[in-house]
């Protein structure tokens with residue numbers, strides 16, 4: 066008996082002109098199960114995430130989140146429903162302080178966006194929760210720095226902090242370790258593993274670093290030219306000859 | 319941090335003291351000059367809530383300034399209610415106009431936003447200019463009385479010193495409110511939109527709604543500034559709604575520094591002083607303004623306060 | 635009937651003049667991403683340079699019409715090198731502000747050099763006459779403006795679609811980095827395109843000089859109208875500039891005749907409508 070899926074995607078399509086970047090993908094993500102989406106560059110992973118997170122409108126198909134049809138819902142509503150994402154290319158608030166980056170999401174989540182009189186800096190709730198989150202990600206020392214001045218790896222952590230600050234049920238991470246040094250990658254993998262273990266969030270990530278995927282994920286989907294090629298446990302995927310041919314054979318990493 | 323904060327507070331108190339004593343300190347004409355600086359400073363600061371804090375360049379802010387000016391002038395001419403009621407009505411009127419125009423405008427960004435606000439601004443100008451029955455067309459609305467601030471408060475605001483104090487109080491209060499807005503949670507959301515509206519929407523921010531809110535608040539205070547400006551000049555003319563009037567807060571803000579709360583006020587002061595000074599030598603003061611603006615945009619995009627900051631060895 | 639023809643002719647001569655000017659604005663935006671607020675001032679400069687050439691240097695008008703746009707283009711190239719190129723990397727609104735500064739400078743510079751009053755240039759003798767069409771009398775110069783506008787438009791279109799330099803410019807407009815990567819000297823191309831935009835504005839100015847009074851604020855109205863045109867047609871779209879200019883010309887030619895009291899507001903209503911319904915203009919490529 067499997068629990069009802071957290072995310073249920075049916076026959077999702079997206080065309081750019083006549084080119085189908087996502088070509089009829091059906092998959093579901095179970096709560097609490099770290100899931101990975103792998104595939105060569107250009108396979109359509111980012112486009113797939115853009116569809117789920119509301120950045121792009123699907124050409125066809127539908128997306129159900131906790132049983133509810135969210136196809137065509139705008140990004141901010143999707144975020145507030147509990148799906149948060151990071152971007153393949155780091156996307157944060159450069160000129161704001163690190164702690165403020167996190168507080169943007171907290172303000173919305175705590176329904177404080179209409180407070181125009183009280184100082185944000187004096188709001189204990191905002192300060193404590195942001196502090197706690199930064200602590201968890203090892204960013205405490207950088208709380209007051211302008212986010213744009215951080216190292217690449219730290220910026221990616223700031224983005225992860227923003228994502229977690231929205232209090233998501235489902236976290237979409239688009240190549241969370243892209244451009245990181247091996248040490249940073251290691252640290253982020255540990256972090257995600259720890260969060261997945263303890264937290265209420267379900268992680269759904271794309272990667273093309275296989276070590277990362279096989280270390281983290283319990284369930285793996287393989288995308289190839291817009292279509293789903295295979296799914297299964299890491300071991301099954303590793304042993305799947307079709308995947309070897311189509312994907313591992315292309316030597317993308 | 320605290321050192322800077324304390325220094326800022328002392329500077330601010332000193333500034334307020336000088337402003338309070340201004341009518342005794344300065345020659346008579348300077349009372350008018352300072353009144354104008356305060357009013358246009360408020361206009362620029364309202365504009366900057368949208369530009370510097372929310373990241374939207376409006377080229378049509380004279381629409382709200384002009385609405386405020388005309389609502390005030392017409393109310394005074396036709397009904398002569400207490401002056402503070404006039405100001406409140408004018409500000410609300412401008413906010414309503416901003417709500418309508420903003421509702422359409424916030425769909426766009428960057429130059430498209432600038433062009434759309436310019437277009438709407440010019441529609442307001444055309445309306446004011448052509449609706450002769452109500453507004454007197456290009457002659458404007460003049461000859462209205464200046465009423466007591468509140469019923470029973472028999473202060474003659476036609477006296478320039480009294481008008482100056484009334485302006486000072488209202489501008490100071492407005493500036494305080496605007497400042498509180500910029501450091502509030504709401505203000506934080508606005509700044510996040512300026513930085514990266516896409517990230518903001520993926521952090522759960524309904525981007526358009528917040529842009530619209532900023533637009534309306536900005537229009538409200540611009541309207542208040544306009545409502546102070548028309549009685550100050552004893553006339554409301556269509557030029558107060560023209561795009562050249564919209565350009566003024568833009569210039570003042572760039573001059574002072576759009577990333578600083580007081581930038582627009584400083585910019586207004588420098589702008590009007592320069593105008594006073596240069597026009598005493600030549601009619602072509604816009605030439606010099608243009609040279610200064612070009613220099614600032616290329617070499618000092620953070621404005622005079624940015625320069626000052628760097629001078630003090632502040633953050634880079 | 636004759637009022638209709640008159641309105642049509644009037645629409646066309648205003649429209650073609652605006653087309654020449656606005657095409658410069660839209661090309662510069664399309665390639666550089668800069669919305670040039672000083673474009674109307676460059677138009678004014680074209681008119682005043684023509685005034686000087688004809689009145690003081692006593693060149694024939696034809697010669698002025700050829701030389702003046704190049705003079706203004708050289709000036710624009712210098713400005714691009716000295717100031718504009720320093721800020722391409724910044725937010726696009728910065729360029730709008732910088733060119734606004736140029737507008738302020740040029741407006742007053744013209745006032746200082748040529749004086750604040752209105753001035754006029756006579757059309758060349760060959761074009762001073764009138765002609766009769768459908769029972770009404772029209773200035774011959776209007777026809778000349780329409781023909782010149784069409785000729786310049788055609789030349790520009792050929793330049794962009796048929797020549798190597800045109801191809802390079804289009805490549806740079808599509809993707810600056812890619813253009814750099816394939817070895818196009820993009821900075822030089824930018825200077826060239828900016829100067830070419832100025833050339834078009836100044837040509838419009840010189841062309842307009844014999845039919846409009848010259849005054850130091852003559853560029854202000856033109857820049858606003860050019861903004862409206864390129865927004866309506868689609869920022870960066872060359873055919874869009876033609877369409878927008880013809881629409882605006884028609885609003886002037888017909889609207890001015892039948893709804894004079896709304897003369898100033900129609901173009902803005904049109905621009906706002908287009909921005910709201912099709913933010914990238916009638917013929918613009920959508921983002």
Ligand SMILES: Nc1ncnc2c1ncn2[C@@H]1O[C@H](COP(=O)(O)OP(=O)(O)O)[C@@H](O)[C@H]1O
Nearest residue numbers: 081085086104105106107108109110111112113
């Ligand atoms: N906005 C777009 N317009 C046109 N083509 C796009 C767009 N976004 C992605 N594509 C194309 O879709 C395909 C899938 O891209 P993407 O989803 O980024 O793949 P991945 O993330 O797996 O590397 C690629 O061929 C890419 O060029």
Ligand SMILES: [Mg+2]
Nearest residue numbers: 110111112153
């Ligand atoms: Mg990708």
